[in-house]
Amino acid sequence: MIIMVIIVLSSLLLLTACSRPEPEEQTPAGTVASGDYAVDVIRLEGGDWGYPSPFAHYPRGPGGFKMALIFDSLLERDEKGLIPWLAQRFTVEDGGLTYRFFIRRGVRWQDGTPLTPEDVAFSLDYADRHAATWSYVFDAVSSVATAADHSVAVRLKTPNATMLYNIGRTRIIPKHVWEGIERPKEFNAPEAVIGSGPYRLTHYSKAHGTYRFEAFEGFWGPRPQVRTIEFIPLSEPILGYEKGQIDLVGVTPDVLPRFAKNATHKIVRSPAFWGYRLLLNMGAVAAFREKTVRQAMAHAIDRDELVAKIARGAAVPGRASILPPDHVMAVETRTYPFDPIRARELLDQAGYRLPEGTQERLSPNGKPLALELLCSSEEVRLAELIRQRLGDVGIPLTIRSVDGKTRDARVRGLDYQLAILGHGGWGGDPDYLTARFAGEAAGPNAAPSHAGLPGFEAPKLMELLQRQQTAVDPQERRRLIAALQHELADQVPEIPLFCTTGHTIYRPATYDGWMFMFDHHSLPHSKLSYLERSGPAAKR
DSSP, X not given: OHHHHHHHHHHHHHHHHHHOSSOSEEOOOOOOOOSXXXXXXXXXXOOOOBOOSTTTBOSSHHHHHHHHHHOOBSEEEOSSSEEESSEEEEEEEGGGTEEEEEXXXXXXXXXXXXXXHXXXXXXXXXXXXXOOTTOOOTTOEEEEEEOTTSEEEEEESSOXXXXXXXXXXXXXXXXXXXXXXXXXXXXXSGGGGOOSXXXXXXXXETTTTEEEEEEOTTOSSSOBSEEEEEEEOOSSHHHHHHTTSOSEEEEOTTTTHHHHTOTTOEEEEOOSOEEEEEEEOTTTOGGGGSHHHHHHHHHHSOHHHHHHHTSTTOEEEOOTTOSOTTSTTOOOOOOOOOOXXXXXXXXXXTTOOOOTXXXXXXXXXXXXXXXXXXXXXXXXXXXHHHHHHHHHTTOOEEEEEEOHHHHHHHHHTTOOSEEEEEESOTTSOTTHHHHHHTSOOOOTTSOGGGOOOTTOOOHHHHHHHHHHHHOOSHHHHHHHHHHHHHHHHHHOSEEEEEEEOOEEEEOTTTOOOOOOOTTXXXXXXXXXXXXXXXXGGGOO
């Protein structure tokens, strides 16, 4: 009788978890990891980033990379580029119209069901039918078909040079779990986090911002080196690291000397792939549609000052060409050094003259060019410096500080005049520039960095964005990306403020398997950081 009561109560709890739109706490059933591992537990800084299903996680780096511990993609990223993953190899056919992926045999989902090419085809089709934070294929795919040789052929509507990267990193989901789900963002049952990846979710608390991932013993690929990954929230991460509560932490330059001479710590500099940019809503502010005004604002902001005072030197100044200097396709273009006098001259050329004895700059129709600057509560100091510098050239600002999620929602909805937005992804395929400047307004599930820029008129820039997408020859595409950067530097559709370099510290005696992906700035975000990289143990 006691056993029956336990079974009934367990079933009721499972049904309750499945029906909750926002699960407060989940502990999905999973196989307890066994065997030999380099380290038993790694603890990292936590905080709630949503339920780590492909749809329910919050669309920012920490949310997406937790999800990626569970869900695999066709290709993965190491330090140098894309590598085979669920796809053992691929071919490009029909002049770039078709990508054929040969799916690895013997892979099983975490519930024991075999992963098949039909799962891959279903995943790509599902990504087209449902807006998703984890999908990068958008509406570019014409058809997806499986073949007897265990391959999946993805045919595009037009040749697209970015689609190997985009299809390759789209998460593959089990058809038998998702095929009946019509509202995927609300699907938060335990089976929503069944993937084929190296880790299973065994605990999640929305209220506490805690996660626990256990190594999946049935994982097909490189052996996990960490048995358990736990994410725990801390009010003072550096203090938590010093006390041994977490095993890795980012540090600011002012505290770096505390660890620099201690051999028990290893210090790693991050590539400049996370940055802040100043968004100009051209649809809401007519003045921003004038290139001269945008160039004046670029001269008015002292980016070296922002690096020194906000990033404390652990950053590189933003470049008008957008791509940061660590990007594999970055080129040198024209710059906009801090020059308030030149800024005033350009504003005068545009007809925005500052009358004697006033503190307000007038627009050509006699109305003051007074603007609101939207920022998150963590970016107020950055906003204050921008307000000061733009005010010096006669553009007064009012700062509107909100929480980060509200700021993101307003950016998606184009509900701002000026906005500060910070995010990663600056090291990715340069086609992200298309989403920034030629895309449509982002939907509620999309990353705010892809909000588009209505009101921006730049025919040559738009032509280059379109041409680089269809340039399947690598050298031709590199030439177009270079030309694109020169055009961006001339047009100034936004003002990159700075990209952080920063430093991460950890104790190599505890674990020393961390690595960067070629296009990303964070060591713990790489799935490969937790897997065997070489030697006979790398493959099961």
